[in-house]
Amino acid sequence: MQSKSFRRLNEKTQVMCNPRNSHVRSRGDHTLEVVSISGTIASYLRLNMNLSMAIAAAHDIGHTPYGHLGEKVFNELSGERFHHAVFGVVVAQEIETKGQGLNLCYETLEGMLNHSRGEHELTVNANKPPEYAVVMYADKIAYTFSDVNDAIRYEYLKEEDLPDCITILGKNPRERNDSCMRALIEESTRKGNVSFSEGEVFNAFNDVKTFMYDNVYHKMNLSLQEEVLKSAYNFISENPEFRQIYPNVDPIVCLALMTDNELAEIGELLLHSAKIRMRDIDHFGVFEILPFIKDKKIDYSNPDLSWAK
Numbered sequence: 681m682q683s684k685s686f687r688r689l690n691e692k693t694q695v696m697c698n699p700r701n702s703h704v705r706s707r708g709d710h711t712l713e714v715v716s717i718s719g720t721i722a723s724y725l726r727l728n729m730n731l732s733m734a735i736a737a738a739h740d741i742g743h744t745p746y747g748h749l750g751e752k753v754f755n756e757l758s759g760e761r762f763h764h765a766v767f768g769v770v771v772a773q774e775i776e777t778k779g780q781g782l783n784l785c786y787e788t789l790e791g792m793l794n795h796s797r798g799e800h801e802l803t804v805n806a807n808k809p810p811e812y813a814v815v816m817y818a819d820k821i822a823y824t825f826s827d828v829n830d831a832i833r834y835e836y837l838k839e840e841d842l843p844d845c846i847t848i849l850g851k852n853p854r855e856r857n858d859s860c861m862r863a864l865i866e867e868s869t870r871k872g873n874v875s876f877s878e879g880e881v882f883n884a885f886n887d888v889k890t891f892m893y894d895n896v897y898h899k900m901n902l903s904l905q906e907e908v909l910k911s912a913y914n915f916i917s918e919n920p921e922f923r924q925i926y927p928n929v930d931p932i933v934c935l936a937l938m939t940d941n942e943l944a945e946i947g948e949l950l951l952h953s954a955k956i957r958m959r960d961i962d963h964f965g966v967f968e969i970l971p972f973i974k975d976k977k978i979d980y981s982n983p984d985l986s987w988a989k
Contacts, residue, residue: 683782685741685771686711688965691939693747695827695897696834697905698940704830707747710823711740717818717861722811724865725874732811732818735791738784739815742768742792744936745943746905748897753909754932761981765796767936769983775937779972786988787811793983795819799893806873813874821860824889825853831896843891845884860885908947909935915946921958926974933978937966 689708696704705713715736722732742764744750754762769789773781791812797803802820804813828846831837849856863881868874876882916922916931926934935943942964949956961967 681737683741683776684965684969685768685776685937686737688937688939689740689743691941692743692745693749693940694823694830695747695900696830697746697749697902698944699830699834701833704833705826707740707743710826711737713822713826714739714815714818717822717857718815721814721818721861721865721874725810725814725868727814727874728809728811731787731791731809732814734784734788735795735811735815736818738768738772738782738788738792739795739819740764740768741771742766742936745938745940746902746909749902749905750909750936753906753913754936757910757913758932762932762936763796763981765793766983767980768792769985770978770980771937773984774976774978775933775969775973779976786985789983789985791815793985799890799897802876804874810874817864817874817876820889821857821864821885824885824892825849825856827892827896828888829853831892836896836900841895843887845887848880848884849888856885905943908943911950912938912943912946915950915956919958925958926970928977929970929974930978930980933973933980934966934970936980937969938964942966 686708689711690706692707694705694707694710715733718732718736719729722729744754744762744764751762751764769792772784772789772792776782787809791809794805794808794812795816797816797820802817804816828837828842832839846856849859859881860876863879864876867876867879867882912935913931916934922931942961946961949960
């Protein structure tokens with residue numbers, strides 16, 4: 681939690697970009713909620729709490745500015761697959777601590793790599809440590825109900841818009857989290873492995889999660905943020921000063937290490953001037969990092985965990 685990548689999460693999008701309401705969650709707030717839920721579940725199931733909480737703390741350090749939109753735009757711009765779970769492992773091994781890495785154990789890194797499911801089925805690999813599944817479920821429980829809360833704050837939803845099944849889970853995010861954690865712990869104890877896949881509570885949770893994808897995540901207008909990302913990419917990739925100082929640094933890596941506020945500042949500068957200079961942005965945190973990786977070839981699509989074999 682003392683890493684630069686962890687601190688940057690406080691200025692990266694969870695679901696609402698650059699929120700003015702201080703109670704709307706950042707990616708950092710979401711991460712702390714996942715750490716808390718993961719620790720609680722692991723404790724009740726008598727699993728490795730330290731491993732579960734370490735994976736949870738690191739699971740999103742590979743996220744781009746503007747959340748999943750950044751992944752989408754970087755995929756389009758580069759023609760290569762950019763995924764936050766993979767890049768998080770790259771950050772932890774190749775970029776953090778002046779390019780020396782965080783010295784995380786293999787299980788923490790692999791758990792980070794295996795936490796993401798998106799809107800797909802919440803599958804569990806029984807051949808992997810159960811702590812991976814703990815964090816995967818904790819992540820989904822945390823963001824589903826916190827994002828409902830924040831979507832209502834920003835009037836993407838009203839309480840009356842929510843599916844009736846949400847009343848089964850509780851009146852607020854805390855009660856809904858607790859309902860799902862209790863059901864997960866009960867089912868996992870009964871089955872002898874980490875599982876949350878059946879019963880009234882799971883069905884209600886799954887319906888709410890699907891509702892959020894259909895009615896919020898896929899319907900948000902992020903065209904302004906998309907334009908900022910593309911303009912910032914063009915600026916970095918075409919800037920002769922950047923290319924001279926950091927000839928081996930992929931502009932995608934540079935942008936992925938920025939925060940929402942830093943991207944917004946580039947957008948503001950470009951809006952008011954046809955030409956901006958590196959000195960206009962050299963106060964960004966990313967420029968504390970790039971000197972230590974400028975001679976490394978960072979492959980953001982390859983987590984490179986082959987060293988464990």
